Amino acid sequence: MALGIQLKDVTKKIGGSTIIDQLSLDIHKGEVFGLLGPNGAGKTTTIRMIVGLMAITSGDILIDGISISKERSATAHKLGAIVENPDFYLYMSGLDNLRYFAKLQDKKISRKTIDDVVRVVGLTESIQKKVKTYSLGMKQRLGLAQSLLHRPKVLILDEPTNGLDPAGIREFREYIRRLASEQNMTIIISSHLLSEIELMCDRVAIIQNGRLIRTETIKERPDKENFEKPASQVVIELADSKNAEQLLHQKLPSLETRRSGEQLYIQADKEMTAKVIQLLATESHAIYRVRDGQQTLEDRFLEITNEKGEAYADAHSQ
Ligand SMILES: Nc1ncnc2c1ncn2[C@@H]1O[C@H](COP(=O)(O)OP(=O)(O)O)[C@@H](O)[C@H]1O
Ligand SMILES: [Mg+2]
CATH class of the missing domain: 3.30.70.270 (Reverse transcriptase/Diguanylate cyclase domain)
Structure with missing residues (x-):
């Protein structure tokens, strides 16, 4: 299967400490991939390196087969990302905010493209209203619309549902699944919450202390048509x-x-x-x-993230 994103032995050192330690991941095109780990695991650092906000100490990242260290600008236009909570002009409408961001892009973005992304994120009815009247969930979706304006092949979202209520999270999840299936987009979502990742992603990498603990396929996502029932x-x-x-x-x-x-x-x-x-x-x-007697992903995540889990991680990273 074609790879959308590849991390090869990515390491990040800051000062004397190793924040990310030889992280390797193969993420397929059209896949929704979760980065799961407790706070401080290194999710944001990994994402900042993927989107080019932070230099890699060693290793490489390929986007659609192109190395970000060798061809930064060629990879940049393939990426869309929400790394931190996006800022908007509160006294402008959602639409004017998007128009403004569209102007800042290198390539020309048509009115039709703007209308399309607004529809995809479900904001058509409120896009003329001022952003200050938006709920948190609507702002989050406006952020998503903004990151989709230049039609990225790869979308990267760092803890995107932070601060959303359960209904907002559910809606968001549906948009993400739709983007992946309708536009064959490769999507990375980070979270410290297993329940969220489990419902949204095809596969998940569990990371702790900057190291990959393991990668798992999520087999029983409720929206999958015929999910596998393995032994x-x-x-x-x-x-x-x-x-x-x-x-x-x-x-x-x-x-x-x-x-x-x-x-x-x-x-x-x-x-x-x-x-x-x-x-x-x-x-x-x-x-x-x-x-x-099946151990659920949750059992394993808890096992990994408690003290016993650290012993496990250490024993398996040698
Ligand atoms: N600029 C920095 N300087 C030093 N340490 C950092 C810096 N950024 C992050 N860290 C450390 O790296 C680790 C991973 O942080 P982060 O990537 O933000 O984790 P997560 O997003 O999974 O919560 C943490 O221990 C954090 O304190
Ligand atoms: Mg983080």
Whole structure:
């Protein structure tokens, strides 16, 4: 798959300390990609380097295959970004603000383009009103409109839903999904909130202390048409887990199992789970309980971001 953004061993040092440590990411075209990490993880620093607001100490970033360190201006016009809360002229209308920003661009931006982005962000009805009458959510969308004016291929949003209410967040999420699917845009969104990233993104990179902890595909986003239902962990509690495991090894040699006390952990989809339970029952195993043992992304995020998680991060970054 074609890459929209590639980070290659990106490192940022400020003073004596390493803020970003050899961060590598491959982000596909048309993908909504989340940068997830607790405060201070290095999300804003990473984004500032991608959009060229901060120099890279070592490594490189490619936008649409073009190196930002070698061809800054060629990459700049492919990018749209909201890095900090955008400032607007409060006593001008939303439309006049956008016209003003459009004039500041190198290339000519037509009235039709302005109307189009206003429609995309859902501000058509209030675009003639003064920005001071806008809600926070509307200002956020005006910021998004501004970043879309020059028709970027890549959109980068740093904690874009900060300060939005739940309804605003929901609306925003829908716009983002629409941009990605209708315009095949590559979108990076940073957040310290897993719940948000999970609902908006196709994949997520968890970062902590400037390091990549892991990248995950979000499989069960509610708006996905047929989200995958892969094998997941199932926990079976039974009287004799040891013999049960032996039986399963014999009859279903490809099944992955693990045992701890009365608990037998298996890696199985629905059909396999049914088969396993039937087999155990046929052999008169007393089954006490069967439950879903899948670790959610949230479990993993919490594990990573608590103290135990730091030990994990250190052990895995060597
Ligand atoms: N200009 C700077 N000088 C020194 N340290 C910085 C600077 N900018 C950020 N940092 C440090 O880098 C780390 C990552 O910060 P940041 O990228 O803002 O994290 P996030 O956006 O994930 O909350 C933090 O520990 C922060 O204190
Ligand atoms: Mg930040």
